[in-house]
Amino acid sequence: MKEILVRFASYNHWANQQLVAVMLKLNAEQVMQDLGGSFPSLFKTVCHMWHRESIWYQRLQLTEQPVDPTASFSGTFAEACEALLRQSLRLQEWVKQATEARLNHTIAFTPRKGEQVKLPVQDAVMDYSNHSTFYRGQLVRMLHQLGVDRVPATDYHRFKPKK
Secondary structure, three states: OHHHHHHHHHHHHHHHHHHHHHHOOOOHHHHHOOOOOOOOOHHHHHHHHHHHHHHHHHHHOOOOOOOOOOOOOOOOHHHHHHHHHHHHHHHHHHHHHOOHHHHHOEEEEOOOOOOOEEEEHHHHHHHHHHHHHHHHHHHHHHHHHOOOOOOOOOOHHHOOOOO
């Protein structure tokens, strides 16, 4: 199971890198433009992805009260993209270094709605990977709306893990 989880965590970081490379070529107006979707702009979508990956990382670290790193963030789009990439790399490294026992552990946390959730670490890794995939799809749609026609494919089968 660990090998699969490492591939998913590595794929997540790689796919984030692919889209960030394209988005960093845009101007400030483009990244802030309201394009609809779950989060209206590229900037807000990237911040949401960074927030969620950070929360999952904190949960994997068994932090009882995770902190939203974007709550007081007032930096640039480039800084938000860099933070997202640092976070996805942290998650990748955490999964690579985790023992099988740690990956088989169950974590408990209380999301905003107040109910306690128990989730196997394996499922948490899959959850954050799938969550980011969903929002990368929204970023691709937004890039197309902005007229960007050279968006790299981030399908899993295009990912070539480093051995």
